[in-house]
Amino acid sequence: MQRFASSTRDVPPALAVPRHVAIIMDGNGRWAKKHLLPRFAGHRQGVRTVRTMVRCCLERGIEYLTLFAFSSENWRRPQDEVSLLMQLFVRVLKEEVRKLDRNGVRLRVIGDLTRFEPDLQALIDASEQRTAANSRLVLTIAANYGGRWDILQAVKRMQMEDPGRGDDWDEGDLTPHLAMSYAPEPDLFIRTGGEQRVSNFLLWQLAYSELYFTDVLWPEFDADAFDAALAWYRQRERRFGRTSEQLLGAPPAAPPATDQRADA
Numbered sequence: 001m002q003r004f005a006s007s008t009r010d011v012p013p014a015l016a017v018p019r020h021v022a023i024i025m026d027g028n029g030r031w032a033k034k035h036l037l038p039r040f041a042g043h044r045q046g047v048r049t050v051r052t053m054v055r056c057c058l059e060r061g062i063e064y065l066t067l068f069a070f071s072s073e074n075w076r077r078p079q080d081e082v083s084l085l086m087q088l089f090v091r092v093l094k095e096e097v098r099k100l101d102r103n104g105v106r107l108r109v110i111g112d113l114t115r116f117e118p119d120l121q122a123l124i125d126a127s128e129q130r131t132a133a134n135s136r137l138v139l140t141i142a143a144n145y146g147g148r149w150d151i152l153q154a155v156k157r158m159q160m161e162d163p164g165r166g167d168d169w170d171e172g173d174l175t176p177h178l179a180m181s182y183a184p185e186p187d188l189f190i191r192t193g194g195e196q197r198v199s200n201f202l203l204w205q206l207a208y209s210e211l212y213f214t215d216v217l218w219p220e221f222d223a224d225a226f227d228a229a230l231a232w233y234r235q236r237e238r239r240f241g242r243t244s245e246q247l248l249g250a251p252p253a254a255p256p257a258t259d260q261r262a263d264a
């Protein structure tokens with residue numbers, strides 16, 4: 001398997017266009033409320049934005065797009081909203097996979113899929129297999145995903161692989177077991193809908209991602225809004241622990257030899 005730079009062990013390349021964009025698609029319910037519609041109408045409208053984002057990533061040469069569709073905590077929502085979301089997931093998978101395939105998009109789904117109905121699990125499996133040879137864009141949908149679940153399942157699998165090893169583990173032993181080990185860490189994280197929190201998304205992988213928050217509600221997030229996020233990203237200085245001077249290749253400025261403050 002391909003190994004990617006780990007932001008805490010290596011310094012990943014800082015490119016003008018992010019390789020990997022991860023998005024918390026938030027604000028569907030509030031969009032629906034604003035339009036006096038049921039919450040579900042907001043989720044349906046949100047699917048349109050997903051299509052727009054896939055197109056944007058293909059056009060801009062972004063290699064990985066990861067979307068948080070359903071968190072491990074979203075089961076706490078009213079039962080009818082949960083079941084409508086599941087139905088929507090099934091419908092969208094059935095309708096969109098052919099188009100994704102035609103466009104060279106590889107679909108992957110991460111999360112604890114065992115909690116889903118067997119039909120949905122089979123559909124996910126078939127969709128992943130159908131697109132497995134594609135490499136223009138990897139579209140990852142996080143469903144029943146939680147960052148803590150991911151870290152724990154990785155720890156368990158790591159220990160299972162070598163049970164007699166004791167406690168001599170390091171980062172490099174763990175990361176191949178994370179759900180997204182096939183992708184570099186996200187360069188850019190976007191959350192729509194105004195909240196400034198991570199809500200148990202990719203906790204491990206966001207260690208050095210640039211975090212962008214916008215008030216725009218997910219159904220209204222469009223190509224211009226995405227480009228604004230990309231423009232903001234380009235302005236960031238990704239230091240990965242170093243100083244600005246190091247990045248510019250200049251030696252750090254020496255501190256003044258004496259206290260030069262003028263006495264009053």
Ligand code: IPE
Binds near residue numbers: 029070085
């Ligand atoms: C995000 O929109 C979609 C899911 C979590 C499935 P929300 O449904 O959280 O929308 P708001 O936050 O209530 O507006």
Ligand code: IPE
Binds near residue numbers: 025070
């Ligand atoms: C995060 O949104 C999860 C998804 C977008 C799938 P939520 O709307 O569930 O997050 P909180 O509850 O406001 O943190």
Ligand code: MG
Binds near residue numbers: 026027028193
């Ligand atoms: Mg929300």
